Amino acid sequence: MVLRDGVLVDTTTQARALLDIGPHETLAWEEVRAALRPFFGPIPADPDSSQMILPAPDDPETRLEITSGGGRRHLSISAPPVGAGDRLRWRVGARELALLRQVMTRTPAPAWLSDDENRVIWSNAAYTDLCTQQGADPATPPFTLLPGDDLEDRVTRASIPTQEGTALSWYEIQSCRIPDGRLHFAQNIDAAIEAETAQRTFLQTLTKIFAHLPIALAVFDRKHRLVLFNPALIDLTRLSAEFLSGRPNLLTFFDMLREQHMMPEPKDYGSWREHLQDVINAASSDHYVETWNLPSGLTYRITGRPHPDAGIAFLIEDISAEISLTRGYRQEIEITQSVLETLEDAVVVFSQLGHLTFCNAAYRALWGDETEATISATDIAEATRSWQSSCHPSPIWGDLREFVLTLRDRAGWDAEIHTIAGERLFCRAEPLAGGATLVRFSPMPCGIVRQCRNVLQSHA
Structure with missing residues (x-):
């Protein structure tokens, strides 16, 4: 390779192949230095001596000789001859190099x-x-x-x-x-960054919503570590914010609830651990709902739900007021039923849709000894057919069916019926709250019988 005034002017075929240039392409000295650097390392921009020999770092027998003088620079490369084996391997490597490029x-x-x-x-x-x-x-x-x-x-x-x-x-x-x-x-990774940003924003929004939620929320990740909770969890469980912020695992979380007497006391600690594992498994499969009656008198409903990415979420809700109201309501119903059971009159109650919802012992004794299952499946149509079959013909049965099923405002009325057995009954229909209807059958007193006869005679 020969350079004149810093420009390549003459090269051999092998030199052009080494520099990767065409037959009529020229290079400046800086470009020649850059092309030879991978083989011989850094080459001085302006060699001090008239002759310099640079061996290849990984092959000392291959040398670059630079001769300078008179505005010309001559470069020659000497190397040991290449054998047939090395030439074949070079060809394979050259193809692989072209592919990698x-x-x-x-x-x-x-x-x-x-x-x-x-x-x-x-x-x-x-x-x-x-x-x-x-x-x-x-x-x-x-x-x-x-x-x-x-x-x-x-x-x-x-x-x-x-x-x-x-x-x-x-x-x-x-x-x-x-x-x-x-x-x-x-x-x-713009898409991943946007997804992470959206997730953080969504989590912040949920956190703000959960902060005002009266139901306690505890979310555990796939490693069963607490990753999210709301202030209601602190209020309902009496666990400290420092403890919850420390990201306790599920076992530690429930152990602390047990120590704070915020869950039912197990019979023994060994069975408690087994029960806790059953709780985790049930919550993971969306099958855990349990009511805890605490020693303090409070009642909590605990719901376990699977969370995305193999996590678990627990909801803790204070249902003490609801349970107290339900118990009071049930007690009132039981008292009311007990009172109706003591009445001598036969009493039956139908819903707005005409289904029989309650009857007392006197009713069952009057119209036949039927089981509770049969009575609960009876409606006003079946009941009036049963009554009609045991009584003499009367026009009140159709009126009674219409009265039970009507949606308009109603006023109570009464009528006299006669059973085939010869008994006279006083039938009274009264509207109740919620569209229900009470029907009462009582024996006809003598005074009422005479009064009814007088009313009939006066109309005649």
């Missing part, structure tokens, strides 16, 4: 190789395009990477401005150590 050229992810001073000594086309978009020098990476241990691989997140300059574009950069420096691969 095509792969790296078409790889959409930016990749580059940097030296110990973070200077880029190799890069692919995607990296060059990224630098061009950013208006950055390709010799310096556009990403800010924190220094790390050279012996360890690491993954770093870094951001750069977008083309519009109004936002940041995020990349995840994997760096690994190789003999020539550090190899870096960058992958765009």
